[in-house]
Amino acid sequence: MTLTEDPTTTADGPAKEVGNARLRKEDARLITGKTTWTDNMVLPGMLHMAFLRSPVAHATISHLDVSAAKDRPNVVAVYTGQDFKDEQGTIPCAWPVTPDMVNPGHPSIAVDTVNHVGEAVAIVVARTRTAAVDAVEAIDVDYENLPVVLDMEEAVKDGADLVHASTSSNTSYHFVFDAGEAGTGSDTDAAFRDAEVTVSRRFVQQRLIPAFMEPRSAVVGVQGDNYTLWSATQIPHILRVMGALTTGIPEHKLRVVAPDVGGGFGGKLQVCPEEILALLVARRLGKPVKWTETRSESLMTAHHGRDQIQYIDVAAKKDGTVTGLRVRLLADMGAYLRLITPGVPALGAFMFPGIYKFPAYRFECDGVFTNKVPTDAYRGAGRPEATFAIERIMDELAVELDMDPMELRRKNWISAEEFPFTTVAGLEYDSGDYEQATQAALELLGYDELRAEQKRRRESGDPVQLGIGISTFTEMCGLAPSRVLGSLSFGAGGWEQASIRMLPTGKVEVVTGSTPHGQGHETAWSQIVADELGVPFEDVEVLHGDTAISSRGLDTYGSRSLVVGGTAVVKAAEKVVAKARKIAAHLLEASEDDLEFSGGKFSVKGTPGAGLGIQEIALAIFAAHDYPEGIEPSIDAEAAFDPVNFSFPHGTHLCAMEVDTETGFVTIRKYASVDDIGTIVNPIIVEGQMHGGLAQGIAQALYEEAIYDADGNLTTGTFVDYLLPSAADLPTFHTGNTVHAATSNPLGAKGVGEAGCIASTPAVVNAALDAVRHLGVTDIRMPLTPERVWRAIHQGGDGGDRAAEGSNAYGGARTTESGIEEAAQ
Numbered sequence: 001m002t003l004t005e006d007p008t009t010t011a012d013g014p015a016k017e018v019g020n021a022r023l024r025k026e027d028a029r030l031i032t033g034k035t036t037w038t039d040n041m042v043l044p045g046m047l048h049m050a051f052l053r054s055p056v057a058h059a060t061i062s063h064l065d066v067s068a069a070k071d072r073p074n075v076v077a078v079y080t081g082q083d084f085k086d087e088q089g090t091i092p093c094a095w096p097v098t099p100d101m102v103n104p105g106h107p108s109i110a111v112d113t114v115n116h117v118g119e120a121v122a123i124v125v126a127r128t129r130t131a132a133v134d135a136v137e138a139i140d141v142d143y144e145n146l147p148v149v150l151d152m153e154e155a156v157k158d159g160a161d162l163v164h165a166s167t168s169s170n171t172s173y174h175f176v177f178d179a180g181e182a183g184t185g186s187d188t189d190a191a192f193r194d195a196e197v198t199v200s201r202r203f204v205q206q207r208l209i210p211a212f213m214e215p216r217s218a219v220v221g222v223q224g225d226n227y228t229l230w231s232a233t234q235i236p237h238i239l240r241v242m243g244a245l246t247t248g249i250p251e252h253k254l255r256v257v258a259p260d261v262g263g264g265f266g267g268k269l270q271v272c273p274e275e276i277l278a279l280l281v282a283r284r285l286g287k288p289v290k291w292t293e294t295r296s297e298s299l300m301t302a303h304h305g306r307d308q309i310q311y312i313d314v315a316a317k318k319d320g321t322v323t324g325l326r327v328r329l330l331a332d333m334g335a336y337l338r339l340i341t342p343g344v345p346a347l348g349a350f351m352f353p354g355i356y357k358f359p360a361y362r363f364e365c366d367g368v369f370t371n372k373v374p375t376d377a378y379r380g381a382g383r384p385e386a387t388f389a390i391e392r393i394m395d396e397l398a399v400e401l402d403m404d405p406m407e408l409r410r411k412n413w414i415s416a417e418e419f420p421f422t423t424v425a426g427l428e429y430d431s432g433d434y435e436q437a438t439q440a441a442l443e444l445l446g447y448d449e450l451r452a453e454q455k456r457r458r459e460s461g462d463p464v465q466l467g468i469g470i471s472t473f474t475e476m477c478g479l480a481p482s483r484v485l486g487s488l489s490f491g492a493g494g495w496e497q498a499s500i501r502m503l504p505t506g507k508v509e510v511v512t513g514s515t516p517h518g519q520g521h522e523t524a525w526s527q528i529v530a531d532e533l534g535v536p537f538e539d540v541e542v543l544h545g546d547t548a549i550s551s552r553g554l555d556t557y558g559s560r561s562l563v564v565g566g567t568a569v570v571k572a573a574e575k576v577v578a579k580a581r582k583i584a585a586h587l588l589e590a591s592e593d594d595l596e597f598s599g600g601k602f603s604v605k606g607t608p609g610a611g612l613g614i615q616e617i618a619l620a621i622f623a624a625h626d627y628p629e630g631i632e633p634s635i636d637a638e639a640a641f642d643p644v645n646f647s648f649p650h651g652t653h654l655c656a657m658e659v660d661t662e663t664g665f666v667t668i669r670k671y672a673s674v675d676d677i678g679t680i681v682n683p684i685i686v687e688g689q690m691h692g693g694l695a696q697g698i699a700q701a702l703y704e705e706a707i708y709d710a711d712g713n714l715t716t717g718t719f720v721d722y723l724l725p726s727a728a729d730l731p732t733f734h735t736g737n738t739v740h741a742a743t744s745n746p747l748g749a750k751g752v753g754e755a756g757c758i759a760s761t762p763a764v765v766n767a768a769l770d771a772v773r774h775l776g777v778t779d780i781r782m783p784l785t786p787e788r789v790w791r792a793i794h795q796g797g798d799g800g801d802r803a804a805e806g807s808n809a810y811g812g813a814r815t816t817e818s819g820i821e822e823a824a825q
Contacts (some may be wrong), residue, residue: 017527038217050132054114057712059143074131081111093490095343106336108273114333191324191360195315208306214262258545261517266377305378307332336372348382391762446673467771471763474650477562498568499638504622506615513553514565532573534600559751575637651675657767664790678750693756701764
């Protein structure tokens, strides 16, 4: 890729910033550490918090004595759940997916019972962090163990032990979408009854940990009855609302600031118990407090992601035409419902049909409580799980029909001429061309040459076999519009807010409600505004993440920032130009209708020499000596944007993989992807987002898995045990783009933050299976560790559990003829 430091002037107009590969203006301070992370903050008189956390997964607290801890040097206070039981409220759940959803409540600190390892039991507040941590060791606590519930398939059986004594079962909700009942498709039962071919599979989406670079951290400052919460969060605006509702602090007395944040991946899309407790402790003591987690705390107590058992049935004709899809999920909620815990699988419900023209579809999901840390959003949030299932089952159907997997996809996907297309799940896909992206990806990979090599290796009996995996996908993102989110019972809207302030010197401040944590908003938003207002890129400053500066916003998640937040910036800029036009008309003594605006300058039609720049107008407003009645001495503007539809990026990902059949080791030989993300604002930012997403999707396929032992202890609680790939473990990525503009926003953007993570996992797994299927292997559990791959080749099955016998990792195939595990009925 060629990096362009300065935009070039096109033949038909002034230089354009959008589409330019600008180096990110925020990177200098981030990569050199010349910024203030939350944990860098030191307030006068600041105290430090440390937590005693439960070492057991399920128990009553029979004895808790904190007196010895209170006597430790530099300790200011020690609190238990009993101290806060009347004011801690419950961690909010903003997505009640069904009217009868069971939510037993989520205390920030345990009062009588602990429900997962790592749950807070006591808080030590001390003058130094070291003193607080040391004093935790002096707390005396006894537990009476209760039955530990870990296996979802066991948890939903009649008579199963309960996670919460207040509930009648371990099922939080039963969510159903039936296309026949919704009027978006035909009868699913009839489709399977009349099917010429059916294929059923059970897939496991292992539990993952977001593993963001910067640990969670919170600092609370106190000024009288006003509180400022600095937090390494993705959602300062949502956190402010939820924090106020939970603690009772009036919202106008609570300011939330997200300074530069070191990654999130959905893991900081949360109202964390520790944030609520920091507010409560600061209010109780009237002093500033800080808490920063250790990495082990983070892995053990920050919410996890994925963790589903998927039962998938597909019906088809013998010629490969798909006729029906049936999905049944068990989704692990963990011990409690956090911010959007129940909504993640419900969001995925609309993506299981993928890009294919299924006439019939039924989706069912049970949200299941277990004695583990809660799950919630993790990069893609429901969409990767759905894409994995549909792309895996399409490969399985191709094998059943003895059909080329790419040709099966081509036979069933939506053609370019059919857009806009209403899917069986009721979504309207607005634009795209799956064939174009696929053809480009095949050429990038060198598909035909690799297929020829694969044939030679099979014929020669080479111990290292070659496989090619395919994943063709789309996703619903740009999470909005509000009316659709409302129909899904989401507790917030999907709009976004922005404002633009023109300073007297002509410089521009852009205030956005979208909060970056690595995405490059400051650069991309500057490029957009530079084009809209015709000002230099360097003259634009982007402000974000502080509710005192940006009072309205819905923050960053679901690939919505550019699609919704960026469009709000465009709308605000249009208002700035409209207001400036009135003043320009006055100053140029011309009619507004006679003015043209181009390249940041108003000029009178037919009089090219007479003009006035928008930055000059900003300075003229500062004096405002001679303005007629009705002209406001300001061209500042704000706007909110709520799109009429989701956006739907799509792409084709191909993975060529070598599998050593003697050792089980797998190596990605080549990876190629072509994605359509609509209008590209900054190619280098796009490439970075794609590479990061690919790394995480490949990590799920090959490396990552959060494992609990039979007692509910997290056995992957450090980076020694929870494996993350480094750059050295990943291949060179060959990426490309097609461009079909979205119709849901004037930018034409579709979103890129989650695409790589969504598409890559099934491409990798399909590649591994393609390499060894001729040896009798039909499935391998993720992650594809050498041990699992070797077992699948030499012992059959799906490779079994990674961990010791008796641990909870959902190994083994337990599929009936219908594809539905009987225990899950």
